[in-house]
Amino acid sequence: MGYQGIIMTHTTHIQSLRHRHLGLMATLGLAAALAWVPASVRAQASPTFTIGLKQSGASTFLDGVVQPVKQSTVSAQASGRIASFVVKAGDKVKAGQLLATIDDREASVGQQRSQAQVDQADADLRNAKANFDRTKDLQAKGFISQAALDTADAQLKSAKAQRDQASAAIRQSSLAQGFTRVTAPFDGWVLQTDAQAGDLAVPGKPLLVIYAPLPLRVVVQVPASRAVLVGQAANVQVQAGEAVPGAWITPSATSVIPSSDPVSQTTEWRLELPAAQSAGLVPGLQVRVKFSVPAATNRSLLAVPEQAIVRRGELTAVYVKNGEVFTLRAVRLGQTLGADGTEVLAGLKAGDVVALDTVRAAQARPTAQ
Numbered sequence: 563m564g565y566q567g568i569i570m571t572h573t574t575h576i577q578s579l580r581h582r583h584l585g586l587m588a589t590l591g592l593a594a595a596l597a598w599v600p601a602s603v604r605a606q607a608s609p610t611f612t613i614g615l616k617q618s619g620a621s622t623f624l625d626g627v628v629q630p631v632k633q634s635t636v637s638a639q640a641s642g643r644i645a646s647f648v649v650k651a652g653d654k655v656k657a658g659q660l661l662a663t664i665d666d667r668e669a670s671v672g673q674q675r676s677q678a679q680v681d682q683a684d685a686d687l688r689n690a691k692a693n694f695d696r697t698k699d700l701q702a703k704g705f706i707s708q709a710a711l712d713t714a715d716a717q718l719k720s721a722k723a724q725r726d727q728a729s730a731a732i733r734q735s736s737l738a739q740g741f742t743r744v745t746a747p748f749d750g751w752v753l754q755t756d757a758q759a760g761d762l763a764v765p766g767k768p769l770l771v772i773y774a775p776l777p778l779r780v781v782v783q784v785p786a787s788r789a790v791l792v793g794q795a796a797n798v799q800v801q802a803g804e805a806v807p808g809a810w811i812t813p814s815a816t817s818v819i820p821s822s823d824p825v826s827q828t829t830e831w832r833l834e835l836p837a838a839q840s841a842g843l844v845p846g847l848q849v850r851v852k853f854s855v856p857a858a859t860n861r862s863l864l865a866v867p868e869q870a871i872v873r874r875g876e877l878t879a880v881y882v883k884n885g886e887v888f889t890l891r892a893v894r895l896g897q898t899l900g901a902d903g904t905e906v907l908a909g910l911k912a913g914d915v916v917a918l919d920t921v922r923a924a925q926a927r928p929t930a931q
Contacts, residue, residue, distance in 0.1 A: 690721035881917035
């Protein structure tokens with residue numbers, strides 16, 4: 563092949579690369595054009611929903627979790643190896659029942675040492691008392707001075723103080739000896755165990771968790787967006803769920819934790835359940851909670867389904883049907899209404915038809931004329 567053939571081949575290769583480059587640029591340009599969403603699209607591109615008035619004060623439903631009111635983490639109060647663990651998760655226990663034992667040899671040595679100190683203090687106290695009595699008798703007869711009596715009195719008081727200190731030490735040793743036997747603080751069930759025989763126990767180390775089956779409470783995390791509405795509730799009820807199908811329980815007491823979680827932006831409500839109506843409920847069970855607002859506070863409002871809302875940063879909008887096309891319209895939203903959607907403060911009116919599938923609506927194109 564001559565130079566001319568090589569040049570022609572090279573030129574053909576360059577043209578091929580150029581065509582590929584232009585094709586790629588065209589594809590990217592088309593993709594960019596498709597990414598731009600026109601304000602009006604075909605009305606047939608998405609299922610629709612007709613905006614109507616709703617009553618804000620009917621009922622608000624939230625999920626709650628059943629928790630025991632009385633739950634305790636039993637921790638070690640003595641140091642040593644765990645000699646035995648006589649219960650397991652799921653066991654029923656009585657107040658005072660033995661749960662675990664800790665090797666008490668160290669505690670026994672401490673108690674023996676304290677007892678020896680008490681015996682020594684008793685002997686010193688007896689000697690000091692006898693010396694004081696002799697000194698007092700001699701001073702009364704004029705054989706010794708008042709200073710000698712004062713010294714004997716001081717020695718007696720010191721011996722009494724040492725005896726009291728030794729007695730306190732043996733009481734402390736007795737307590738430490740008792741702490742090697744871990745017992746149940748109340749009647750209940752073992753929820754979980756955090757140690758086993760052979761583990762090293764130190765004061766404060768969690769050993770197991772016990773809870774009382776009654777009374778129970780329901781804990782509800784109320785979103786900040788619904789706090790005002792829930793706070794107006796005149797009646798609160800808990801659905802017993804599968805335990806008692808169709809049954810609703812009225813809490814015996816309601817309390818609100820006066821702080822909000824900085825991450826989830828929720829406020830915790832605690833609903834105490836009557837023991838007589840809590841049969842079948844267990845900790846960890848999820849239940850529905852209904853907050854009923856008084857009729858006097860009911861008001862009519864517009865609501866739009868959540869799936870119809872387009873969110874782009876701080877912009878909120880919906881696709882509204884306008885004749886044969888959808889028009890993207892900005893709206894101002896209010897509180898969340900749960901299954902009823904979100905309150906519309908501005909941008910829509912009753913009777914407006916909005917697209918429910920915003921993705922299909924965005925991908926559609928105006929009808930060809």
